[in-house]
Amino acid sequence: QKEVEQDPGPLSVPEGAIVSLNCTYSNSAFQYFMWYRQYSRKGPELLMYTYSSGNKEDGRFTAQVDKSSKYISLFIRDSQPSDSATYLCAMTTPGGATNKLIFGTGTLLAVQP
């Protein structure tokens, strides 16, 4: 079983739709949960991260963590064509010699104008 599972998509939605992107994980020790956005031919950029359970909102983006279900989500409201990218979830445990991030495979999102 992979440590982090993410549906690769592609996910195609019309402009203005609410998008839900999800990851599941198996390691209950994970405490930090991150979402990265990667445009074609670019490196990933950190969108937001949450610590432990709960929600975090930043503009049109909301990150949600449900540790009891080992399930994290990223919601995008009023999606725009510029949101078309691959979205990667990542997670890690705090402390240790390195903060080793464990990534999902990424979900390819296409927002149609």
Next chain:
Amino acid sequence: ETGVTQTPRHLVMGMTNKKSLKCEQHLGHNAMYWYKQSAKKPLELMFVYNFKEQTENNSVPSRFSPECPNSSHLFLHLHTLQPEDSALYLCASSPGLAIEQYFGPGTRLTVT
């Protein structure tokens, strides 16, 4: 230059060649990372350097040899690679071993 830069952006090499990838960060960070990104696979951490000292080698084959001469520069020396090593190689940096890692645009490597 701002952020994290990587050169070259594209590289085609034969299995007997020797080449190097270069990464430079302009963010004042102390930790630098090499990742491998293959199609339909998660990013794989290869190496971590913190204050120029290697703190992680994620069971990477010896045909990949990292070098970190200072906190701003990171190299990945390549020799006798295999076709399955073809991938996007990403460099990242962070302020200490923080979870907020900033990535460069990557080097697209093709081994023929």
